Amino acid sequence: MYTIPGLPAEFQGLTLQQMVSRIDTIHNRNDRSKEKDTVKMTKEEKKQADELKKQHRQDKAEATRYAQAVQARINEEYDSKGPGPMEPMNLTLGVEIECLLLRNTEIPSKFDKPDEKDQYAALRAGKRAVHDALSRPAHKTCERCTQRHPFHLRLNNLPPRDITDVDRIAKYEGHDSWTVSHDDTASPGELEKSFGAEKETSRRKIDAFGIEIISRILGAANDHSADPRSDCAHTPAVTYQEEIEATYILLRSAFLDSSQIFDGGAWCLLVNDNCGLHVHIGNGASSRSQRTLPLETIQNVVSMYTANERAIDNMHPRNRITGSILMLNPPKPDGDQDNRDLALVPTSEAYNRPFSAHFAFMSHAFRNEPEDYTSCTTDPGFPHCIFGNDADAETDARADDSMAWLRTVQRAEKICHLRDLQTKRDHMATLNLGNIKPLQVAIGEESSIQGFKNTIEFRQAAATLDPVAALAWVDTVIKLVEYCHSTPKDVVFDKCMRICQDPDHHTPQFLALLGFGERDCQGNIRADPKRSPTFDHYLTVLGFVEDSADDYATRVNKRELATAAAFGPQHGFEDIRIENARLNLAVNNTKAVNRRIDEKFLAGCYGQYSTEYLDRLAFPADWPRNREVLQPKLTIGWVHPDFGRKVEALKESSSQDDERFISDDGLDKGEESPHLPDDPAADDHVAFGDGSDGESDAASEHDSGNKEESDDSDDSDEDSSDEDSSEEDRSDGSDDKDDKKDDKNDEEDDKE
Structure with missing residues (x-):
């Protein structure tokens, strides 16, 4: 029950739903918009209709005021309630597994339905x-009796017309079951370039579908059990x-x-560079008011992800690593919001935008045209809402180094302040804070209260069909x-500042x-036996575990090739x-990942550093030939000289505005591109389709065309790389590998 100042007496003591219901009644009580055309009205009827319209406008204004008062109370409660820092939480998680499903239409499938003739029949x-496939029994080995117990995933039944985004997660409120959904951002991508022939010239027709498998809400507590066996007296937890x-x-x-061909071999499941693995982490407290994550916990997560961005990048493939090169480029005076996406790889959208890119846009905007930033935040907006009370806040907002970024994060007083730092681009980010919101009152023809997941979504990981790799990232x-919830904010801040x-x-x-x-005792890092x-x-991914002549990427490649050979043509x-x-x-491959991180560092995407840091980072041989030009620009305090010019002068020299300090391949102009050479494409002889009857367009026109508009898009890296994997270490200088480093030192292989 709520008591809200400013609302009439009849609103006091009601639940939120009851309040919204009354607001809805006020909003629509004199609505005559659906009545007969005024052309057919008499003069008196028109006069009455005009009076009703006037009254309806007043009713809508009154309802809006009431809704705003209710929303203000909800926001106040959201910011003041919830678990305190370091109080016990019941962490919950959910995973979204994106993959690409291919169908050879020449092979009949038992899942086809003759009565389905519409364009989405093949997708269904x-x-x-x-x-x-997911309806089949899985098994759990019991630790007490050592027997295998079957269990089934809790699966939603597929509705007969579950085909578009409208049918997605909203159908399954509560997320208490696994769901098989469609994702139009998971498209053939680079495969389309290799197999892009038209249907009439193709030897076969392949339909391609983006599939997303969405888990139920999972908890750290065991809330799922295997079926008991007749000779076992207990039911093991899963x-x-x-x-x-x-x-x-x-x-x-x-x-x-x-060894067991599924459905006659009509289907092929893959993951490619358009597919991601998204992990949601939330607080499953029993009380709704306690279900959000605390502000300090979220601040710590943002700080840790920001300070460790290079270390985390190194855990992912090349195409999941991006950044913004705004820092080394002249200001853009035209207010074009697309300038915030001046990405490290210009040929692809920065769908995995890291926090460093958000900060790059913030500093660029506050130096150039602050309204570019402030227009993308809530009212009154952060950090500019505190500039009047904190002179250092504006200085840090204009800075390009990670320590200033951390100080900005620490100044956040509300969760919405942290969301403001992502300037309404939270969904297309490595760390999505867009789901952490209070209930929203929506008024209209059908007023309602909209809820949110209240989870942090980690979106950087690439999709995989390897449970070991997936669970490593989830873990x-x-x-x-x-760690961020159990450690005081000042301790995390101090650690992150030292890391930077x-x-x-x-x-x-x-x-x-x-x-x-x-x-x-020698200071070398080794695995904790309990969490090894x-x-x-990740030690294997990074190249520190030499249990094979091949590195990790090569071994994965050999397994994929073995699968292809086992199925045959x-x-x-x-x-x-x-x-x-x-x-x-x-x-x-490690060479491609190392080079991408090198590019990102040299392009200023990780921000600026102290002179001492840059001097310690690498030997002179590790720098490009123009170190004397580049290193000062990567040093804290350097600002592009054009920021000192007037905007009017910049508008008169648009050619300079368009000239990048960084070339399209990520290095200074004149430097050798670090990208590996393309391999020749395979012969074009497959027509990828979207599964729609009578359509022969390539899947890229169906799926990739939607990618630019979709919030769920994952970054598709357009650059190609050498297929031969490198045996270099993957950029992390472990103490026990010192004797195996060449004269370039840890930092070259570690270059972030």
Whole structure:
């Protein structure tokens, strides 16, 4: 029950829903918009209609005032309630697994329905195929009796017309079951370039569908059980790790196991550079008012992700690493909002925009045209709402170094302040804070209260069909949130400030900070035996575990090629699997990842550093030839000289506005491009379709065309890379690898 100043007496003591219902009545009580045309009215009827319209406008204004008062109370309660810092929370998580489902239309499928003739019939058949695969029993080995117990995923039933975004998550409020959905941002991408022939010239027709598998809300507590066995006296619990792993095992068993051909081999499941793995972390408290994450916890998460951006980048493929090169470029005086996306890789949208890119846009705007920034924030907006009371706040808002960014994060007084830093681009970011909002009162023909997930969404990870890789990232973000909630804000801030000044801080140190690793008596980082799977996985990815002649990316590539060979050409997917394996290797190999991080650093995407930091970071040989020009620009305090000119002068020299300091390949003009050479494309002989009857357009026109407009888009890296993986270490200087470094020192392989 609520008592809200400014509302009439009849509103006091009501629930929110009751208040909104009364507001809705006021809003619509004199609405005559659906009555007969005024042309057919008599003069007296028109006069009455005009009076009613006038009264209706007054009613709408009154309803709006009441709704604003209710919303203000909701916002006040949201900011003041919730668990306090370090108070116990019931962490919950959810995963979204994006993948690409291919269908050879020449092979009949049992999931086709003869009565479905519309353009989405093939897509629905594909969703039924994935749903069927996930409906099969998984198994849990009991620790007490060592027997295998079957269990089933809790799956939503597929509605008969579940085909578009309208049918997505909103149908399944509560998220208490797994859902097979459509995602039009998961498209063939680079595969389309290799197999893009027209239908009439193709030897076969392949339909391509973006599929998203959305988990139910999972908890750290065991809330799912396996079926009991007749000879076992108990029912073993299934952990969230086992439930996620079971999902991948069921998918692999149906679509990647050549020993049992699924549905006659009509389907092929892949992940490519357009697919992502998104992880939501929330607080599943029993009380609704306690379900948000505390402000200090979210501040700590943003600070940790900002300070460790290079270390975290190193855990992901090349195409999941991007940034903004605004810092080294002249100001843009035209107020074009697209300037905030002056991305490291100009050929692709920065769908995985990191916090460094948000800060780059903020500093660029406050130096140039502040309204470009303030127009993208809430009212009154952060950080400019505190400039009058904190002179240093404006200085830090104009700065380009991560320590200033951290100080800005610390100044946030509300969760909406942290969302403001993402300037309404929170969804297309490595760290999405857009779901952390209070209830929203919406008034109209059908007034309502809109709720939000109140989760932090981690969007940087690439999609995978490997449960080990998926669980390693899930485990990492859970430990990150746990660490950020259990550690005081001032301690996290102090650690992050030291990280920003330490060029020797890399991925193993980041994982050790979260509790995955520990230091031995010599100071070397090693895996904590209790949490070794995640730590060992990333050491393997980084090249610090030499249990094979091949590096991690090459081993993954060989497994994908082995799968292609096992299925053979008879189902029409062998060459597509081989090409997809080549493309995945191009973005996963250590050489490509190291070079992308080098590009990002040299382009100023990680911000500026102290002179001492840059001197310690690498030997002179590690810098490009123009170090004497570039290093000062990467030093704290440097500002592009054009920011000192008047905007009018800049408008008169538009050619200079368009000239980048950084060329399209990420290095200074005149420097050798770090991108690896393209491999020759495979012969064009497959027509990818969207599954619609009578349509022969390529899938890129159906899926990729929507990508530019979709909030769920993942970045598609247009650059190609050498398919041969490098045996260089993947950029993290671990202490136990010092004797294996060449004369370029840890930092070259570690270059972030």
